[in-house]
Amino acid sequence: MSIRGSNLLTLGGLSREALLEILDTAESFVEVNQRTVKKVPALKGRVVASLFFEESTRTRLSFETAAKRLGADVVSLAVASSSVKKGESLRDTIATIDALGLDAVVLRHRSSGAAEQVSRYVPHVRVINAGDGMHQHPTQGLLDAFTVRQVLAARRGLSGSETGSSLFEGLRVLIVGDIRHSRVARSDIAAYATLGAQVRVAAPGTLLPSDISNWPVEVVDNFDEALEWADVVGLLRLQQERGTGAFVPSLEEFTFTYGLTQERAARLRPETLITHPGPMNRGVEVDSAVADLPSALISQQVSNGVPIRMAVLYLTVAAPKENS
Amino acid sequence: MNSEEARQDRERGLAFVVKSQLLSVEDVSRALTRMAHEIIERNLSVEKLIIVGLQRGGVAIAERLAKQLAHIAGVPVRFETLDVSFYRDDIGSNPLKTSSRTTLSGNLAGSTVVLVDDVLFTGRTIRAALQALSDWGRPDAVQLAVLVDRGHRELPIRPDFVGKNLPTSLSESVRASLEGVWLGVKPQ
Numbered sequence: 035m036s037i038r039g040s041n042l043l044t045l046g047g048l049s050r051e052a053l054l055e056i057l058d059t060a061e062s063f064v065e066v067n068q069r070t071v072k073k074v075p076a077l078k079g080r081v082v083a084s085l086f087f088e089e090s091t092r093t094r095l096s097f098e099t100a101a102k103r104l105g106a107d108v109v110s111l112a113v114a115s116s117s118v119k120k121g122e123s124l125r126d127t128i129a130t131i132d133a134l135g136l137d138a139v140v141l142r143h144r145s146s147g148a149a150e151q152v153s154r155y156v157p158h159v160r161v162i163n164a165g166d167g168m169h170q171h172p173t174q175g176l177l178d179a180f181t182v183r184q185v186l187a188a189r190r191g192l193s194g195s196e197t198g199s200s201l202f203e204g205l206r207v208l209i210v211g212d213i214r215h216s217r218v219a220r221s222d223i224a225a226y227a228t229l230g231a232q233v234r235v236a237a238p239g240t241l242l243p244s245d246i247s248n249w250p251v252e253v254v255d256n257f258d259e260a261l262e263w264a265d266v267v268g269l270l271r272l273q274q275e276r277g278t279g280a281f282v283p284s285l286e287e288f289t290f291t292y293g294l295t296q297e298r299a300a301r302l303r304p305e306t307l308i309t310h311p312g313p314m315n316r317g318v319e320v321d322s323a324v325a326d327l328p329s330a331l332i333s334q335q336v337s338n339g340v341p342i343r344m345a346v347l348y349l350t351v352a353a354p355k356e357n358s
Numbered sequence: 359m360n361s362e363e364a365r366q367d368r369e370r371g372l373a374f375v376v377k378s379q380l381l382s383v384e385d386v387s388r389a390l391t392r393m394a395h396e397i398i399e400r401n402l403s404v405e406k407l408i409i410v411g412l413q414r415g416g417v418a419i420a421e422r423l424a425k426q427l428a429h430i431a432g433v434p435v436r437f438e439t440l441d442v443s444f445y446r447d448d449i450g451s452n453p454l455k456t457s458s459r460t461t462l463s464g465n466l467a468g469s470t471v472v473l474v475d476d477v478l479f480t481g482r483t484i485r486a487a488l489q490a491l492s493d494w495g496r497p498d499a500v501q502l503a504v505l506v507d508r509g510h511r512e513l514p515i516r517p518d519f520v521g522k523n524l525p526t527s528l529s530e531s532v533r534a535s536l537e538g539v540w541l542g543v544k545p546q
Binding site for chain 2: 038062065066068069070074077104352
């Protein structure tokens with residue numbers, strides 16, 4: 035089941051082939067982004083609405099850049115200065131924007147399930163989830179897997195698409211931190227596990243979701259040992275806006291037990307990669323010097339945001355609906 | 359053949375039942391040698407040439423042509439690939455083509471581009487390629503080399519170098535590669 039012609043609400047349930055199709059398509063868009071003219075006419079004349087009900091820098095910028103580089107027109111709602119502030123409901127806001135003639139909506143919302151709800155309000159529009167509450171952030175999961183594959187393939191002198199999913203077979207991925215509140219963790223785990231990686235998570239018990247036993251992951255007891263095991267360490271932001279502060283005794287305590295400090299980073303094997311979705315709390319989940327190590331892929335993750343989102347918009351919006 | 363290859367073959371219109379072989383591997387080789395000579399005859403300054411293979415069927419043919427040109431002229435000849443999936447005019451109405459690698463880079467000003475494809479049919483791939491090329495600047499000239507011209511043009515496009523002119527009916531399909539040229543019928 036490809037995402038061609040459908041919505042992208044979650045990575046849960048997508049097949050390995052569907053994920054690889056997105057990663058391989060993104061690789062073509064990396065090349066487009068290296069050209070002097072960084073634009074193709076694949077979505078010429080289409081209208082993409084960017085609706086961010088929650089703050090965002092990189093996701094919003096890269097989605098809007100991606101849509102423009104595909105030739106689409108972007109309608110962007112500045113929520114802070116819109117009728118949302120007068121109490122307009124999500125449904126009415128969507129209906130108003132839809133009246134302008136939309137092909138796709140990119141939605142960021144603080145409520146889990148908001149993207150799915152919008153997809154029912156406007157079934158003729160492709161909905162792309164740009165982060166909904168604590169549920170999913172599909173394009174972040176995709177770009178993390180894409181970045182890891184790109185770096186591992188380059189070490190072998192290959193392009194990512196030449197390696198398919200082979201570099202994920204048995205890849206040891208350790209996701210650390212606020213798993214409970216993290217939509218990035220949920221999308222990352224779905225992507226890595228479907229592609230064939232072994233995923234473990236490390237977090238204080240209070241920051242683990244109650245249904246963790248149903249996830250395709252193992253919970254590690256000893257974080258320091260797990261660091262030696264890992265090929266990839268995926269750090270998460272401690273989400274103070276979602277009340278994480280109440281789940282740990284103090285930020286210092288969290289850093290002391292689960293932060294990637296310089297001492298801990300020294301336990302990593304030299305080839306181990308570090309990812310972080312940003313924005314970073316330097317000195318909390320990651321030491322500032324560790325964040326700037328060459329094995330930290332944070333800036334590559336940001337640069338891959340545009341090609342991954344171009345691939346998602348291209349496949350979902352440009353394709354006619356399949357199986358209909 | 360795995361399902362991904364089969365799907366890509368379907369996208370390229372290549373999944374078919376063979377009716378007859380029209381060119382052997384040797385015939386293809388001879389046709390490409392002749393085309394290489396014709397390209398040199400038309401282009402006095404070989405060093406200005408960029409041979410651009412269109413993904414996916416044109417790539418191997420373009421690579422062979424570039425080698426032959428280099429061999430005949432005794433100078434290196436630049437070979438690149440171009441994927442036109444994002445420039446097609448059937449986006450939104452037909453299934454998306456799987457995109458492949460584009461190696462073309464830099465500015466094409468001052469060069470002569472020879473686009474190479476396996477089969478010239480409606481001309482829509484070439485239209486997309488011409489649109490794509492303009493994003494790399496303004497070449498002095500663009501020429502078109504195809505292994506097979508099967509007719510049925512839907513746009514005013516004409517090849518400069520042809521391996522084999524092959525009148526076909528719309529119910530037939532053509533497979534052309536370095537290994538040979540076959541005529542077949544499309545599966546229903």
